Amino acid sequence: xxxxxxxxxxxxxxxxxxxxxxxxxxxxxxxxxxxxxxxxxxxxxxxxxxxxxxxxxxxxxxxxxxxxxxxxxxxxxxxxxxxxxxxxxxxxxxxxxxxxxxxxxxxxxxxxxxxxxxxxxxxxxxxxxxxxxxxxxxxxxxxxxxxxxxxxxxxxxxxxxxxxxxxxxxxxxxxxxxxxxxxxxxxxxxxxxxxxxxxxxxxxxxxxxxxxxxxxxxxxxxxxxxxxxxxxxxxxxxxxxxxxxxxxxxxxxxxxxxxxxxxxxxxxxxxxxxxxxxxxxxxxxxxxxxxxxxxxxxxxxxxxxxxxxxxxxxxxxxxxxxxxxxxxxxxxxxxxxxxxxxxxxxxxxxxxxxxxxxxx
Numbered sequence: 001x002x003x004x005x006x007x008x009x010x011x012x013x014x015x016x017x018x019x020x021x022x023x024x025x026x027x028x029x030x031x032x033x034x035x036x037x038x039x040x041x042x043x044x045x046x047x048x049x050x051x052x053x054x055x056x057x058x059x060x061x062x063x064x065x066x067x068x069x070x071x072x073x074x075x076x077x078x079x080x081x082x083x084x085x086x087x088x089x090x091x092x093x094x095x096x097x098x099x100x101x102x103x104x105x106x107x108x109x110x111x112x113x114x115x116x117x118x119x120x121x122x123x124x125x126x127x128x129x130x131x132x133x134x135x136x137x138x139x140x141x142x143x144x145x146x147x148x149x150x151x152x153x154x155x156x157x158x159x160x161x162x163x164x165x166x167x168x169x170x171x172x173x174x175x176x177x178x179x180x181x182x183x184x185x186x187x188x189x190x191x192x193x194x195x196x197x198x199x200x201x202x203x204x205x206x207x208x209x210x211x212x213x214x215x216x217x218x219x220x221x222x223x224x225x226x227x228x229x230x231x232x233x234x235x236x237x238x239x240x241x242x243x244x245x246x247x248x249x250x251x252x253x254x255x256x257x258x259x260x261x262x263x264x265x266x267x268x269x270x271x272x273x274x275x276x277x278x279x280x281x282x283x284x285x286x287x288x289x290x291x292x293x294x295x296x297x298x299x300x301x302x303x304x305x306x307x308x309x310x311x312x313x314x315x316x317x318x319x320x321x322x323x324x325x326x327x328x329x330x331x332x333x334x335x336x337x338x339x340x341x342x343x344x345x346x347x348x349x350x351x352x353x354x355x356x357x358x359x360x
Contacts, residue, residue: 011059016089016112017051017066018104019043019073026051027108028058033116038105043072048079065089065115067107069124078128088124089114122259129255134227134247141220148213155182155206162199179214182207232349235342240305245298252295253346263343270295272335287332299335299342306338307331 011030018025024047027038036058041047055061063085069077080086089111100106114120125132155178159170170178185207187200225243228236228250235246252269253260260266267273271291277284306313313334320330 013059014116015064018107025104025108029112065111087121125254126256131255151210248298266343267339
């Protein structure tokens with residue numbers, strides 16, 4: 001028995017976790033990629049501690065592969081990255097899943113196998129800094145904009161069906177005139193059985209809802225702008241880079257952008273790196289359809305803005321077109337150069353933060 005414990009103490013093991021809302025399923029493999037055990041743990045801090053103790057009971061824990069570190073696995077990621085190397089396990093092995101089937105234990109074992117072999121794994125974002133704060137504020141803003149758009153659509157649809165005495169005065173108003181007029185209405189709430197009163201109550205409610213969401217979005221814009229200025233003011237000072245595009249590019253890089261080894265890796269992450277598509281005597285590249293599409297959209301907005309305002313950018317695109325490229329292909333090349341520029345601005349910001357931390 002003592003001999004087995006001593007062997008377990010010297011053995012190097014790798015963990016894998018299949019994450020869920022209430023329970024995480026963990027598995028451990030040894031140095032020969034053989035499964036040693038599987039167990040379920042609650043998604044609480046005490047459960048995370050139990051998981052760590054259980055994994056380390058098999059030997060020295062080298063690393064842990066976790067699925068969905070941005071959602072169900074975010075809490076576990078924050079706990080484990082205190083002293084353990086954590087890898088995010090990406091898409092599952094479809095051929096293996098077809099052969100073996102699927103359940104939570106198998107998914108945890110597959111995560112452990114992936115972490116052991118170093119396949120289908122990436123370094124996860126730390127999600128414990130100001131950029132994570134920026135992310136949640138942007139998610140809130142995005143949903144508020146969607147709700148405001150739905151409220152405006154409902155206002156227009158309701159006015160179309162409203163009685164003539166309500167509809168006629170509202171037709172010639174601008175959007176904000178219409179919204180403020182509806183929000184200021186004082187319909188008789190006790191007379192909701194009357195058709196005109198019911199329409200008036202509905203339009204007033206929708207108008208107030210729109211204004212509340214409008215104010216909420218304005219407050220969130222102020223907070224997001226303050227975070228972007230603090231994180232990378234040099235980025236916003238560049239030509240055609242606004243707060244929306246800058247915040248998205250910062251989110252794509254993450255708090256630990258040092259995990260990006262080069263500007264080429266950042267370009268690939270943004271989906272602007274060319275993909276080889278050569279065959280035989282034909283040498284060509286195709287559009288990269290992978291990567292973070294929101295970051296790709298942000299780079300496209302910056303490229304269009306510079307194409308309208310910057311003479312050097314227009315000259316570059318004209319040169320590419322004269323060489324035989326289409327305008328879209330020229331813009332794709334331009335986005336690749338913008339990604340390089342953004343990468344070095346973000347890395348410079350990280351080096352400044354590192355120097356500040358060393359000084360303190």
